Amino acid sequence: MWDVVSHAESSILDRDFLWERETVHSHWMPLGISLHDAYHSLLEAGIEYSVLLNEDRTVHAMVSFRRISAVLSARYGPALYSHSQVMKLEVPMKFINFAERHSPWEKSSVVVPKEHLLVIRQGNDFLTAEKKFRQRRPELYFDDLVIVDERQHYLGLLSAQKFTLIHSQFTKAQEQRLAQQNRLLQDTLEDLSRTQAELVTKAKMASLGELIAGIAHEMNTPLGVLLSAQEVIGIAQTRLAGENDAARRSDLQNLIEQNKSRAMAATGSVTKIINSLKVFGRNQAEVMHPANLSKLVDNALTLLANQFRSGIKVRVEHPETVNINCFSDQIGQVLLNILNNAYQAMDGQGEIEVLVDTEGRDAVVTLRDHGPGIPADLLDRIFDPGYTTKGVGVGTGLGLSISRKIIEENHGGKLTVRNHPDGGAVFQIRLPLIELTAKTQQSKEKITV
């Protein structure tokens, strides 16, 4: 498809030049060579001129690379740029200077119409080449891509067509690789979220188990009292029916009254525990609701009262109401978790201080235990998932990481820990106070736990 240099086109050959320059000229081409092959032959040799030989190897004409480029450009590409024009245009990297090595008589560069040239350095990876190719001006037309070495010396040509083919193959392979990596990532992600869900469930189950054990423990005593008191009342009533002695009747009646009030007190204890538990029944709430933080603290302490009774002294100070917007079940869970940790850190013996207060626009709960505190080098890690100081099987090590997530991510608050200078760990929960606007003031009566 390429034109052949013929006599008819000998106008493009610079006959005179040949005789003017009788210098050593090693490059020659056979007459009949296609313009395209001539172009490439000269480009590869890195010289401006070649001798065109007849079949009998006599000189036919002198071929100028510049002229061949010009004709090719005129026919197949946009405008032609002469050497001087290129220089004037100050277009960077649009010609390759390998004249020094290959054209001893001419210091100037080999001129290639810029439209026909994309320079790719040897060692450029395919992505870089592809990027250069993609970033070419859209009106530019490339026949070839020229590969050069680091000194910008010509190394080879790659046709744009071939490049496009490689490019599409490369892109395809790249896409396949990406898709595969994506699948792998997807799998890993699924694994991770499954594991995370399992861990969270495990932690929830563990804290739920602890909570249930605590509540069961808490209710056992009043229930036992309730059952026995009823029994006493029943027996006393039966005996009262058959008793004639006034003094004994009076004793039995007293016994009945005493046990009635005990049964009432026991029922009251059970009711209090059940009320404290109601907060956990709200865990389906989709939006936060106003709650009294002081009440939430009291609730948590009620649920732990029996567990604490054997050796934990709790000092609580709080204003009557500290209103926050929250998911009260989650805050309850955090309080129980921190209090339970304090209990375990002190081996069930010692003092816990719980202070609720306000600071600026924050509600602050400070919980201090009098245990051994947290080793300084572990203070940063204590909220990490899986971190636990408890023995195997005692804790999941997720309680505090979930607590921090609840306070910071779900409530926009802050959960911190430090060691008290006089010993023990101090956990602090900060939560935004409810902005008491006119509207919330009005609905204040509706604020419940």
Added chain:
Amino acid sequence: MSKPVIVIVDDEPMVTDTLKNLIELLMDIKAVTYNNPQEALSYIKSDVADILVTDFLMPQMNGLQLLKSSRDAKGELPVIILTGYHNSEELEDLPERMSGVQVMFKPWSTQVLVDQIKQMIESRGVGKSVQPA
């Protein structure tokens, strides 16, 4: 012959009072109650005690410690540990490890508790296995 004496110890007065009423109504026994295990121990060391019913988790001293100290003073004193704490390792298999000791759980069954007390008094502390209520 004087009535047998049962010492009931629980830090919750509601429990000791109800148990005292119940036991004295159903059995010919004198019930002495304490809400502080230290005070109970002083009594046991110095006075008549035929059987001890004690809570497990209490401030100052747990039921097991009270049991051991009481036995230092009263030999094979029969003991029932009445606890709401269902998962204590210390109490696990205790009746197998110590003779004359039973562990019962709150909320208690009146019938089981009363039968156990009667049995312990009759056999002078040689307790037989009783399943928790």
